[in-house]
Amino acid sequence: MKISKTILPNIITLGNLSLGMIAILLVANSSPKNDLLVIASFLVMFAALTDRLDGQVARRLNAVSDLGKELDSLADLVSFGIAPIVIAWKMCLMSLGPVGAIICVIYPLAGAYRLARFNTSDFDNVFMGIPITIAGALMSLINLINLFSMIKGRFHFAYTIITAIATLLISFLMVSKIKIDKR
Numbered sequence: 468m469k470i471s472k473t474i475l476p477n478i479i480t481l482g483n484l485s486l487g488m489i490a491i492l493l494v495a496n497s498s499p500k501n502d503l504l505v506i507a508s509f510l511v512m513f514a515a516l517t518d519r520l521d522g523q524v525a526r527r528l529n530a531v532s533d534l535g536k537e538l539d540s541l542a543d544l545v546s547f548g549i550a551p552i553v554i555a556w557k558m559c560l561m562s563l564g565p566v567g568a569i570i571c572v573i574y575p576l577a578g579a580y581r582l583a584r585f586n587t588s589d590f591d592n593v594f595m596g597i598p599i600t601i602a603g604a605l606m607s608l609i610n611l612i613n614l615f616s617m618i619k620g621r622f623h624f625a626y627t628i629i630t631a632i633a634t635l636l637i638s639f640l641m642v643s644k645i646k647i648d649k650r
Contacts, residue, residue, distance in 0.1 A: 480535065481538070484542035484546060491545075505611065511551050515604045518543060540583075543578075544599070548578030554606075559613060559626060559627040563627065566631070581598075595644060597641055598647075606637060609633055
């Protein structure tokens, strides 16, 4: 039986997806100030490292494939489009009621659009809009700042408003036509 050289990058991509799913599951079992939210946020950050690694391994092994590209996008949507916003929802955005829910829907919609646009584009050395991986890492950083301010007893409603505005800004940047050099 011959093993395809694409198996290793695809396994790394599935690791990315697994980290995103574990983060979501941790959020489901947590309270707004729970340590599980800290772990979930760090899992999203770790998923960003695996996302970087899968592409490097695929290129190094000359194992870039259409399947790998699609699998990577699906994993990215879960790990960087859904997991970080679920954490933000549980932590603070749910206090905004329907407005918070709308913001939490806008973010993954922007991420999905950005991924679809990337997969259908033929830009060689530029990203159009910020990559969803960077957006997810930024959201995780915001989530960690909020969590640590909660733990220290310094969290105020202003943090929720700032998180909402930052989420909308990051969503806009994902779908924007801003060009970013890939290197």
